Amino acid sequence: MSNYKYEYKQTSNSSSRAFYGFDSKPDGITIHHWGSDGQKHKNVVGWLRGAAGGTDNDGSSAHLVVSAGLCTRLEKDSRATWHAGNGEGNGRTIGIECRPEMSDGDWRTLVEVCADLEEEHGSLKYFLHQDWKATACPGRYADKLDDLVKDVNAEHARRKAAASKPKPAPKPKPAPKPKPAPSAAPKVWPAAPIKVTGDKTKEWHNAWVDLLERLEHDDEDLGKNFQKWLNGFKDPRTGLPYYDFNKYLHDGVMGPASVRALQRFLFDRRDGDGKRFYNGVADGDRGALTVKAEKKYLNHQIQFLGKK
Ligand SMILES: [Zn+2]
Structure with a gap:
């Protein structure tokens, strides 16, 4: 931890x-x-x-x-x-x-x-x-x-x-379902796909806030929402959540453990062409390569969430 x-x-x-x-x-x-x-x-x-x-x-x-x-x-x-x-x-x-x-x-x-x-x-x-x-x-x-x-x-x-501490069976959580396009469209999803660069932009940040909000992770702290979201998916390597609350704090800090979880999640998911969103190593460093992958993933998600 x-x-x-x-x-x-x-x-x-x-x-x-x-x-x-x-x-x-x-x-x-x-x-x-x-x-x-x-x-x-x-x-x-x-x-x-x-x-x-x-x-x-x-x-x-x-x-x-x-x-x-x-x-x-x-x-x-x-x-x-x-x-x-x-x-x-x-x-x-x-x-x-x-x-x-x-x-x-x-x-x-x-x-x-x-x-x-x-x-x-x-x-x-x-x-x-x-x-x-x-x-x-x-x-x-x-x-x-x-x-x-x-x-x-x-x-x-x-x-x-x-x-390895035995834990109470986790409450079965319904898979996060895309919400129907809301009538009052949320404010921040970018109207056009985010430009895929390694720069940490405001658009990129806001798109994450919006996406996680739509998936009903609406803590004020984006880091906490990330950790909760990544806790909701199993890493096929370990059978445990990508971000495991038994191992790491739900503290909202996007430190190496959180970033590694995000990198593994993006490595395991593929775009419309069958390519991994992230094809680098899980090094816990949220550098340009990771940010690029995040942007591709965010753009890919627009189709499920409905554009404004
Ligand atoms: Zn020295």
């Missing part, structure tokens, strides 16, 4: 893993701290984004910046960021910048992020920055690597137990 907020802010400072002689699948995590106490998460993010963050830093970056309750992704794991000061470290591992104060909350979020990464990539090796070069980094985390591995494994065990 992920209890942290997840955001994506692309860095300008990255390269392919192939540049360092490694393939695109990382096999480890390198733990860093961001240096001195008192610095703000968002300022660290800004700096590590380089030009994209409006700074002149063109030499360092990381994949993730983590502090209590917040994880910012700066680059996809399939690419290398510049965190280790060492080609192999950059080539093989995912760099995580942690808050140096190392509060209980910072630690807890780090453990969850690592567990999520292992769910994505399989078991990973853990390194300290100082395993790659002589440095004081990662400070207070330096003698905590064994504890981290232990806590991540405990988190996996906890999730597994939660997922």
Whole structure:
């Protein structure tokens, strides 16, 4: 269960893993701290984004910046960021910048992020920055690597137990039926198909709000509606809901778990030509490819819902 907020802010400072002689699948995590106490998460993010963050830093970056309750992704794991000061470290591992104060909350979020990464990539090796070069980094985390591995494994065990807990039979829910074209047409469904681009547009957002509203998911929080909607369909891989409330919170946060559920749902559904709406990997990153797929799916749904 992920209890942290997840955001994506692309860095300008990255390269392919192939540049360092490694393939695109990382096999480890390198733990860093961001240096001195008192610095703000968002300022660290800004700096590590380089030009994209409006700074002149063109030499360092990381994949993730983590502090209590917040994880910012700066680059996809399939690419290398510049965190280790060492080609192999950059080539093989995912760099995580942690808050140096190392509060209980910072630690807890780090453990969850690592567990999520292992769910994505399989078991990973853990390194300290100082395993790659002589440095004081990662400070207070330096003698905590064994504890981290232990806590991540405990988190996996906890999730597994939660997922296999017998639950009361779910109330049979009638399949969401398209409503008849309402006489007073709802306000926001776009009159013409949404232009299929990777940009997160207002049209795209409003179309989701409208579609889910028509399917009677009308919580004020779009994220919560998504999670409830994706909870209503079974993932054929597991026989469990795409977004499983026994495993994940109904908290409305469109974090990696929610986005992965959406990606799997769109992967399993096909358009009029028999093509999958989403043909990428379920990486939990709501990037351009996923947004494009969402738009195709939304356009496809118009026919069932009746145009205005
Ligand atoms: Zn470091």
